[in-house]
Structures are given as C-alpha cells and as structure tokens.
Amino acid sequence: MTSIQENSRIKCSEQITEDIFRLTLHAPLIVSQAKPGQFVMVKTSSNFDPLLRRPFSIHDISTDGDLSLLYKTIGKGTSLLSTFTQGMNVDLIGPLGNGFTFSDNQNICLIGGGMGIAPLLFLARHLKALSKESCTHQVLLGARDHRELEPIAAQFLSLGYKTELATDDGSCGHHGYVSQLLPDILPTVQGVCVCGPTPFMAEVARQCRAANLPCQASMETHMACGLGACLGCTIHGSDGAYKHVCKHGPVFDANEVLWPL
Amino acid sequence: MTSIQENSRIKCSEQITEDIFRLTLHAPLIVSQAKPGQFVMVKTSSNFDPLLRRPFSIHDISTDGDLSLLYKTIGKGTSLLSTFTQGMNVDLIGPLGNGFTFSDNQNICLIGGGMGIAPLLFLARHLKALSKESCTHQVLLGARDHRELEPIAAQFLSLGYKTELATDDGSCGHHGYVSQLLPDILPTVQGVCVCGPTPFMAEVARQCRAANLPCQASMETHMACGLGACLGCTIHGSDGAYKHVCKHGPVFDANEVLWPL
Amino acid sequence: MAPIKNTSTVDLSVNIGGITLTNPVMTASGTFGYGREFSQFVNLDAIGGIVVKGISIEPRAGNPPQRIVETPCGMLNAIGLENVGLERFLAEKLPFLRSIKCRVFVNILGDTVEEYAYLAEKLSEHSGIDGIEVNISCPNVKKGGVAFGTIPEMAQTVTEAVKKASTLPVIVKLSPNVTDIVSMAKAVEAGGADGISLINTLIGMAIDIDKRRPRLANIIGGLSGPAIKPIALRMVWQVASAVSIPVIGIGGIGTTEDALEFLIAGATAVQIGTANFYDPSAVNTIISGIATFLEQHNETSLTNLIGSLHTGDLS
Amino acid sequence: MAPIKNTSTVDLSVNIGGITLTNPVMTASGTFGYGREFSQFVNLDAIGGIVVKGISIEPRAGNPPQRIVETPCGMLNAIGLENVGLERFLAEKLPFLRSIKCRVFVNILGDTVEEYAYLAEKLSEHSGIDGIEVNISCPNVKKGGVAFGTIPEMAQTVTEAVKKASTLPVIVKLSPNVTDIVSMAKAVEAGGADGISLINTLIGMAIDIDKRRPRLANIIGGLSGPAIKPIALRMVWQVASAVSIPVIGIGGIGTTEDALEFLIAGATAVQIGTANFYDPSAVNTIISGIATFLEQHNETSLTNLIGSLHTGDLS
Numbered sequence A, B: 001m002t003s004i005q006e007n008s009r010i011k012c013s014e015q016i017t018e019d020i021f022r023l024t025l026h027a028p029l030i031v032s033q034a035k036p037g038q039f040v041m042v043k044t045s046s047n048f049d050p051l052l053r054r055p056f057s058i059h060d061i062s063t064d065g066d067l068s069l070l071y072k073t074i075g076k077g078t079s080l081l082s083t084f085t086q087g088m089n090v091d092l093i094g095p096l097g098n099g100f101t102f103s104d105n106q107n108i109c110l111i112g113g114g115m116g117i118a119p120l121l122f123l124a125r126h127l128k129a130l131s132k133e134s135c136t137h138q139v140l141l142g143a144r145d146h147r148e149l150e151p152i153a154a155q156f157l158s159l160g161y162k163t164e165l166a167t168d169d170g171s172c173g174h175h176g177y178v179s180q181l182l183p184d185i186l187p188t189v190q191g192v193c194v195c196g197p198t199p200f201m202a203e204v205a206r207q208c209r210a211a212n213l214p215c216q217a218s219m220e221t222h223m224a225c226g227l228g229a230c231l232g233c234t235i236h237g238s239d240g241a242y243k244h245v246c247k248h249g250p251v252f253d254a255n256e257v258l259w260p261l
Numbered sequence C, D: 001m002a003p004i005k006n007t008s009t010v011d012l013s014v015n016i017g018g019i020t021l022t023n024p025v026m027t028a029s030g031t032f033g034y035g036r037e038f039s040q041f042v043n044l045d046a047i048g049g050i051v052v053k054g055i056s057i058e059p060r061a062g063n064p065p066q067r068i069v070e071t072p073c074g075m076l077n078a079i080g081l082e083n084v085g086l087e088r089f090l091a092e093k094l095p096f097l098r099s100i101k102c103r104v105f106v107n108i109l110g111d112t113v114e115e116y117a118y119l120a121e122k123l124s125e126h127s128g129i130d131g132i133e134v135n136i137s138c139p140n141v142k143k144g145g146v147a148f149g150t151i152p153e154m155a156q157t158v159t160e161a162v163k164k165a166s167t168l169p170v171i172v173k174l175s176p177n178v179t180d181i182v183s184m185a186k187a188v189e190a191g192g193a194d195g196i197s198l199i200n201t202l203i204g205m206a207i208d209i210d211k212r213r214p215r216l217a218n219i220i221g222g223l224s225g226p227a228i229k230p231i232a233l234r235m236v237w238q239v240a241s242a243v244s245i246p247v248i249g250i251g252g253i254g255t256t257e258d259a260l261e262f263l264i265a266g267a268t269a270v271q272i273g274t275a276n277f278y279d280p281s282a283v284n285t286i287i288s289g290i291a292t293f294l295e296q297h298n299e300t301s302l303t304n305l306i307g308s309l310h311t312g313d314l315s
C-alpha cells in the first residue's frame, strides 16, 4: 500500500445545502492508488490553526484523476475548507486505510446515514464495474431531509442502483431511520457495507449479526496522523484489544468492533 | 478621539510589485474620523494564527468612505492579507494614534522611504486641501526600484505636488538614499514630516536638528493592542522615559525620540 | 459595541469573598488598561469585574523594547510591570473606575512582604475598590516576584500579610511555572485568601535567527493567549477540586465556549486577557454567550454549571 | 518525497555521547512510529536520528479513546504509552530500523528503577541501537513516571541505574512540568547522562461543554505542537547554559527557523514531534533548510551556530 503526499488543485467546490459541500480535486497520483473505503488526510490551513489534517473518505474518483470529497461543515477545518475556491491548491495525503473488500458474485447492500454516505458512492461505482451481471446490489441512504439527500442519491441512481431513501423529517422516502429499511433487504443480499453515525452502525451490525450476514463498517475516530504513527485513533475491539482506525481500518468486520450499547 | 471597530468590505486589492499591495476598503465610520498619520489595526485571520491584529497607516481616504492601505508582505499576517479578494470583509479598529499636526501657512517637506510612504499620501491630500495658495510643499520619496516607486509617486503628482524620487538601484530618480535629496530642500520649507525605516528617519531628524527645523516622525514598533492597554509598543524617548507609540504616537516630534546612533 | 443580553432571566451572579459580581466575566490584569481604554468597545458597566494593571508603590518604567512577540496562537510579553505607581493610580485612574458600575479589583505587586502589605492597607482606605488581587507570579522581574509564586510557604506569608493589612477581599493570583499548583493553592488558602486566580503567564522565549539575539530585550517573557488554554484549564480543574474558596480561571479565554470550559471545570469566574487585544469586545460577547448557553440548556442559574464536570466512565 | 540537499559543503554533523549524527535533526519519540510509517514521505537514511516510541518491558494497551484533542496551535494526547513491549520490539521493529542508515535511539519507560535498568541492559545486547533515551517525563501514566520526572534525586537515581546497566549512550528526557528545569538537568548530568533531551509534553486538558465531560478519557493529556515552542525554547536555553553535556531541543519544532532557534539557544540537536503528523516530510525540509541557512551565512560548520545566542545590550 503506497500513500502519497500530493498537492492537488481544486476543480470545483459545490455547496449542496447550507452545511454540505462537494469538493472536486485533481489528484491523479492518489486516484491511481485509491480503493473504495479509503480516506485522505487534508490540510485545511496554511498556518498552524487548525494544526492537524482532517480525514475524509474518498467520495468518488474519475478516470482522469479527479477525486471528490463530500463533507459537512462542523468546525474550524471544514469551515475553512468550504471557503476554498477553484484553482486553489489543497495538500492531501492518501490513499489511507484498508478499504472495503468484496467479491464479484455477491449481492451487497450499501447503507449510509448522513455523511456516512460519502464513501459509498466510490464503492458503488467500483462494485458496478466489477460485479457479475447477475448481481443486484442495494443502496439505502438516510439523511436529515430531501435537500441533503436527493442530490447525492441522484448519483447512485445514475449508476443504475436501486436506491431507497429515508429522511428524519419525511421530506423524501421513508420517514424515519434508514436502518428501518434494512430488514426487508437483508434476505436479498449476501453482505452489508455501512457507514454513518456509530449508534446507527451499531444497529445495522446488530441486524446483520442476527441474520448471520457479514457486515463491514467504516469507523470514525479522532486522528492526528492517519499514518499509524500517533496511536491516537483507537476504538474498542470486541476481543478487548484496541484497534487503530487509520491502520486496521477504517473498515472493520462489524464483529470485530465493540459496539456501544 | 473616537476609535471604531468596523467590519469593512474590500473594494479592491491591487498587487503593485511582487510584494507590495494596495488594499481599498469601504469603512465609512473610520474614514469619517480619520486624520493623516493615524493607523488602523487589521485582523488578518479568522482563526488564532496569526493571533494579533496588524497595524497599518491609513494610506489614503476618499470622500465616499473608502480607506486604502499600502503594504509590503513580510510575514504571516501580510501574506494572508494579500490573498483577500474583492467582496470579503476585513475587521478594522481605527482610527488610532495622534496623527501629524500642521498649520495652513507653512511649506512642508514630506519625505518617505519604503513603506513609510504609506501615510504621506493621505497627509499630502489633506495638506493640499487645507493649505494657503502660497504654500509650495515638497515630496521626496525613496524605494528599492522604479517598479515600486512610480505607481505611488503618480498619486502625489496627480495631486499637483513637486515630487522627487530616489531608488536604491538608480532605476528612477536619484541613485541612492532619498535623505540625500533633503539638504537642497530644507532651506525652502518650514517643517518636515518623515516616515520610513528607523536609521533613515534618524538621518532626516539629524539634518532637521542641524537646520533647526521642526521634524515630525512616524514611528513603528511591535504592537499587541493599538489601544494603549498592553504597554507593549514602547520606544526610547530622548528624556529617558519610554513612549508608547500607539498612544503618544505614532507621530512624534523628532526631538522627543532617542534615535539609535 | 456589541449589545449586551440582559433581558435574560438566567441568574449569572457569583460571589467572591463576600462581594457579588453580576456575572462571572472579568478582565485580566495588564490586558484592559484601567478600563477607560476599552470604553468605546465594551459596555464597561456590564462587566463582572475589572482587574487593573499591576500597581507597585512607586511608579515603574518597565523593560526596554522589544516588549512583545507574537508566537503560534499566543504572545510573549516582557512589559516589566510598567505602572504609574500607587499615588498616581489613586489620583488619575481610580476616579474613572469609580464612575463605572462594575466591580474593580486592584492587582498589586511588590518586592517584599511589607510592600504588599503596605499597598493592601493603602488601597483599603479608598472607596471604589472592591477587592485586591495579589500578583505573586509575574515572571518578568528578577527579584522577589518569582520566589513568592513558586514556594508555598512564601506565598502563604504574603497572603497572610495582605489579609491582615486589608479590609477588602483578597484574591491571590498563581503562577503556572511550578511543579505542583495544588500545593501553591492550598498554601494561599491556608493564608486566608478569599479566592484564587490562575494562571498568570508561562515563561517563554523567542529568538531572532538572523541577529542571533532574543527577540525580547528582557530575553524571556510571559506566554499568554489561546496556546496556553489547555494548561490553564488543567490547573484550574486541579485547584478547584482541591480548595474550597472560589477559583477564577484565566488563560487563553477568548470565546464563550472557552469560558464555559473553565466554569464547568470549577471556576467561579473567569478573566479575559490577551483576547481583549485582538477582539476588544470579547468580554461583552462572552457575557451574552454564557446567558444564551444556560437558557438553551434550561439552566436558571449559573451556579448549577460551576464545577459540573463529570469524570466517571469516559471511554 | 522532498529532495535532501546533501551536495552541501557545510558540515552538519554533531556528536552526542560519543556517537556522530550526520545532522542534528532527529524525530521525537511517539511521533514517528518505528520509522517505517514514514518511509514514503521521508528519506529515512538522511535523518540525523530516529527515537522510537517508548518501550516498556511488557506490552501496554494504552488508554481508552478519545486519546487525541486538537487545541489552538497544538494537540493533547493521552495515548497512555501504548507499545508492543520489549520482546516484540526486538523481533518485529528492530530489523527494519537496522536496515536504515540513520542513528536509532530507543525511548524507554518503566514504573521502577529496576525496570529502567533491565530495559537498558537488554537493549545494550542488541546491535542496531545507537543510544537510549530515558523517558522519565510522560504525564499520562499515574504511577512512577511523574515522580521520576519532577524530583531531581529520583531522576538522578534512574539515570545512574540506566548508565550502570547499559553500554550505550544515555540521553535523559525531561518533563517541563516543573518549577526548576535546571535543577532537574543538573541532577541527570550528575547521574552520568550523556545528553539531555527536552521538553516532553506539558500537562493540559480540554472539556466538551455539551457533555460536561473531559474530551480525553484519561481526563488530562500532554500538550505538544507549535503552541509550546516558546516554553520549550526557554527551557532549552536555560538548561544548555547550565550543563556541559549536549542538549537536544524538542517542542513545537516544525520549520527550519524553529530548529535554528533551538540550535542558536544551545541545543546540539533537535527532535521533530507533532510536525510529523501534519507535515510528514518536515524532517527532510528542515535538514535541507539548515544547510541552506548556514551556506547563506557563510558558516562552514554547524558547531559555530550552536549556542551562538548574544544576550548583551538588547534594547
């Protein structure tokens, strides 16, 4: 696994809702190595505040070397990022982490909540390209409301995926949690890939375990380096040992994670 | 003296040479109070690095509430400032300090070196408006080379001033220090206003003292507040006491300053 | 000037040494002049308390320039305790301070126990002063100051002397440049202090690599600003957990969130220092912000927030 | 990977405890993994020295999450000394370190004097290790560590024990959380240390105001990064002026200018810590930068720069 420090150039920065942005960067070196589920560490400032890079999943890539991020502004780093404009440079390190694993003859359910949707588009594109004709994958996406969800869902639809939606306010799709759509789907798939808030992933993991289906979950923690050096990015493993998200993850077999009750 | 915290808006940011910029801000409240020789404290960052505001002389004002700064990029704060673009907001505090004093019936020589030219344009505009017809003020400007000097000298010329130039490389005007032009001028004026590097101002002060002419010098020091609160902005006074540049200055009677030898 | 939210129904008042502050937001010594310098940016009447620049018996000229250096998210200062001295403070500065409604604390410094006691006694004779803050911690002056602030017994002795000489509430301000801040705090509590404020600046340095000289004429200076906030917060939490007198949190506080961290850690009040320089209306913003936070969390009184930190089962 | 300037005619080599480093730029313990993690960003062969993550006799799991918090121009960590333990270090990490050309220092930690001595003895038996750095300063573990790093006599005892048990050069790494850093330095010098590295992290804290809980599961953590640079530089200057063994400067160094400040203050070498996280090729940049600076200033050897600070007549 090779990671690269690349000075990418912004091709476009789109505002999707008041706090959700899509950033497209030309980063051909990183793109050439990237696998779905991996992430990049992004420098958001030219000075020391904020100090650390910020981790973001690779949302999508293009064959001509573009990489896109989908992110929500929640603090200093993401707010700064949202002010960046076309033509500016962004210092990236990536691709980092392990990524999702998949076989070419299984039906997979991709389920994402909130910004957890980000890594699933790249995964969907990849699965599409690799899977046998016979595969019928499923996409389930949840978010606060339709304004947040629809522009992103459109991308999955354009890849030809069956895509079901859920919103907290019922403004599109199912009114409620996206995990509530999962029971109907589980019997039709051989595996689940999930990303989103921890309680949501815990619920998805629980359903998969009950159905005896493999589930891969992409985890989030605070990271300083993303390189396996600082040992800051721990989560509790089900075996009682700590796991480092940047090195052992970010994608884990859901059974290896100690989920909060 | 009233100082105001004003959220100004950038009307334009012009690059004059690779490291000299002119920033025009709409700041009608500050402009309505401003006097030549006063300065503003500029916030150059939305986060904590750089932490402190940066002091800049008021370079010029317009009747419709615009204020311009002329600055050189030398470090973190000025470099950030140079990336600001039209329409962005800049948080200013000003006008601060005492400013130059002048009477309406004296010939004054304005002499500036490097970025010390900045406050002299506003002073020149003011003097022009206030002086008796009979006054023939003099402007002497020095800089590294013609590219730096000519765009700024043009402004003084357009106000109708007799303007003599000096450059370090001889690419326009006198080849050498602008202070070398002063001896010929001193007999024709009743006072001198000077701003620039300290050794240069010391030389101008020396010539004025020898000629028994009043000299007002605009001093620079490191400032944290600009408000008279931190007591950080001291210079040595000729009376052995410290002077605070933001409060007692930035303009001092050259005889009150203890000049380095 | 930012509007102050005082339509709030939340009770923001706190009590320090028997006097009531309308809210817990004060200004730190040496960063707010004598109040007047900020009258154009802040509603002075609305501040919880102003701590004026440290006063000595005689005027002090302070250190030669350069006195100030910016550092990452902070600044070093080596002002050297420049001040107008007791007499001119009383004659020239106190009248204005009397004219504003907020509480006024006078920060004092001396080279000997007797000097501290003398200042405390004299200040107690004048109206318009609500309390004394004893600076035993300034790192800039070579004699006296440093030792008072680093040896518990000496800190206790100064505290006792000031308490004895004064009828006003006495707050002792601690230096963070010690191995064991709690033993310092316990010593001044034992000495009778009515409150403890912390932290003063950390000792730092900066070098001009081209000249190969220290940037500060004094060589070393005091580090303040956001950079030191994590250290200050830790010390405030340790001290507030160990003493029973009120603690005033200081160090890098510039936003409402910063102030709330210190209050939750156990501070009864906070002081805003360096932030006044880059954001002169910070005090107002923080007072309103605390009220809004409490309303949003359905708290009717600030006292419920103070020291409300949970430390059990954190993983 | 940034190119390394080694066409330079300037002699950058320095000597610490009898071993020569090709240049004064090292990586700080706990911030550079075991070297391998950075092989894609840095020319490992060109580094002056690598100090590996602190090793204990037995593996340690470390603290529960959250272990990391960003602070203004800094970060808090409470890793809790997670490490693979001596045996796995020797088996799994040392072979790679042996394969690179730069000097390798092993940072060790223990709960007792005997543990330190045991580690030093065992490490001396293996090739590929150029020196030992004794961490007496980590603030994250409750027992042992803190006291070793704050009481001069205990620091001296550990130093003596490690020196006796080891044939390798011994560097002792000091904690900044003390009143008097010079007395700590003198104690370890008296104990026979071949060098002193400082500073380790300052103890800090951060609070989540909505949850009213500390952000770190360990409540407190170690502050590092640019925020602490002024404090580190001051301590390095004080210590370098007081001892006659080499001093290695650490704390917030991220640029060539930062490194030069420490060298001018008297450090024989520097370590890059937190900067590796946000700028993984920082070490390379700084090595080239120092060479360029010396060339520009017509210095033929780094040694002329070390300790060249002028402190006379600064105003």
Ligand SMILES: Cc1cc2nc3c(=O)[nH]c(=O)nc-3n(C[C@H](O)[C@H](O)[C@H](O)COP(=O)(O)OP(=O)(O)OC[C@H]3O[C@@H](n4cnc5c(N)ncnc54)[C@H](O)[C@@H]3O)c2cc1C
Residues within 6 Å of the ligand: A039, A050, A052, A053, A054, A055, A056, A057, A058, A069, A070, A071, A072, A073, A074, A075, A076, A077, A078, A079, A115, A118, A119, A219, A220, A221, A222, A223, A250, D069, D070
């Ligand atoms: C592997 C991975 C992939 C991610 N992918 C995405 C994505 O595709 N889209 C997206 O919007 N977000 C993603 N996140 C979360 C994203 O990293 C945070 O939202 C971001 O770091 C917040 O930075 P800030 O400066 O705006 O927030 P602040 O709160 O100011 O950040 C302060 C510190 O906390 C850290 N932090 C805050 N929130 C999180 C979080 N949720 N996870 C990890 N660290 C956090 C920051 O990195 C920083 O160090 C991902 C996180 C991880 C670990």
Ligand SMILES: Cc1cc2nc3c(=O)[nH]c(=O)nc-3n(C[C@H](O)[C@H](O)[C@H](O)COP(=O)(O)OP(=O)(O)OC[C@H]3O[C@@H](n4cnc5c(N)ncnc54)[C@H](O)[C@@H]3O)c2cc1C
Residues within 6 Å of the ligand: B039, B050, B052, B053, B054, B055, B056, B057, B058, B069, B070, B071, B072, B073, B074, B075, B076, B077, B078, B079, B115, B118, B119, B219, B220, B221, B222, B223, B250, C069, C070
């Ligand atoms: C009253 C006054 C008026 C000024 N007017 C102008 C002007 O019109 N045009 C112009 O180009 N410059 C002017 N300066 C100088 C200007 O303030 C500095 O160039 C600027 O602060 C540098 O900031 P920086 O972050 O780019 O540099 P850095 O070197 O990164 O700054 C670090 C710190 O040093 C301070 N500093 C650095 N250089 C100076 C300096 N020469 N004077 C004071 N503080 C300094 C900064 O304010 C900051 O606190 C003036 C200074 C003063 C005191």
Ligand SMILES: Cc1cc2nc3c(=O)[nH]c(=O)nc-3n(C[C@H](O)[C@H](O)[C@H](O)COP(=O)(O)O)c2cc1C
Residues within 6 Å of the ligand: B230, B231, B232, C028, C029, C030, C031, C053, C054, C077, C079, C081, C107, C135, C138, C173, C199, C200, C201, C223, C224, C225, C226, C228, C250, C251, C252, C253, C271, C272, C273, C274, C275
């Ligand atoms: C310029 C300056 C002058 C100061 N003068 C004093 C003083 O006279 N007495 C004192 O007790 N503290 C003094 N301090 C320390 C502050 O009151 C405060 O304790 C410290 O700066 C930390 O808070 P901050 O990070 O909010 O600034 C001074 C600080 C600064 C920056």
Ligand SMILES: Cc1cc2nc3c(=O)[nH]c(=O)nc-3n(C[C@H](O)[C@H](O)[C@H](O)COP(=O)(O)O)c2cc1C
Residues within 6 Å of the ligand: A230, A231, A232, D028, D029, D030, D031, D053, D054, D077, D079, D081, D107, D135, D138, D173, D199, D200, D201, D223, D224, D225, D226, D228, D250, D251, D252, D253, D271, D272, D273, D274, D275
């Ligand atoms: C995540 C992390 C882990 C660290 N682990 C160790 C360690 O194991 N042993 C040690 O002596 N110091 C350790 N340190 C301290 C650093 O080596 C260094 O002394 C400190 O971070 C200050 O330098 P900096 O500001 O350049 O990071 C650690 C620091 C960090 C940030």
Ligand code: FES
Residues within 6 Å of the ligand: A222, A223, A224, A225, A226, A227, A228, A229, A230, A231, A232, A233, A244, A245, A246, A247
């Ligand atoms: S983020 Fe540093 S080890 Fe994972």
Ligand code: FES
Residues within 6 Å of the ligand: B222, B223, B224, B225, B226, B227, B228, B229, B230, B231, B232, B233, B244, B245, B246, B247
């Ligand atoms: S800059 Fe603060 S008193 Fe002058």
